Amino acid sequence: MTETALLYLEDLKVGQKAAFGAYQVTREEVLAFARKYDPQPFHLSDEAAAKTHFGRIAASGWHTTAMVMAMIVENIHRTGEQGLGSPGIDELRWLKPVYPGDTLRCETEVLEVRPSRSKPHLGSYRASMTVLNQNDVPVMTYISNVLIARRPAG
Structure with missing residues (x-):
């Protein structure tokens, strides 16, 4: 197993982009999730x-x-980002339906990078997230707010 370089706040730049994922949506998981958490007939x-x-x-x-x-966990956190949670997301929009058989992927762009004023070991960044299906049609967008470690001194 190879080690991955750690990614800190100082490594992020406004305008930086990334693309990741290939999530295959299955009928079984759509039904299981709906039964437990969103049991609407459709x-x-x-x-x-x-x-x-x-x-x-x-x-x-x-x-x-x-x-x-x-x-995100599979493709970004495993790369070594020192993400420490999130205070929330903004502007969540479900643009188009997601169906069993769809394959989803994500595109992200860093919008803002800021060190914490009260916690010198922390910072945060905001990133736009666009989720697309296999036809490159956006199905969901939101703004992610992420807490991230700052590079240790020394």
Whole structure:
């Protein structure tokens, strides 16, 4: 196993971009998530979904958000970013339905980088997140706010 260089606040620049992920959405997980967390008929039933603007079973927006978090952990945190949580996200928008069989990926751009005024070992950054399906159609966007370690002195 090779070691990955750690990424700190000082390594981030406004305008920096990254792309990652290839998450395959399955019918089984769409149904399981909906049964437990968002049991609306158009997430659970082919017949009910056919009567809506979705036309067929669609993933919950909250499930889409969770799938993106899985991609973030798999693709960004494993690269060594010293992320320390998040105070929240802004401007979450579900733009298009996500269906079983879709493959999702993410594009991100750093919007702001700031050291903490009260905690010298911490900083934060804001990044735009765009989630796209296999046809390069944006299905979800949001602004991520992330706490990140600063490079240790010395």
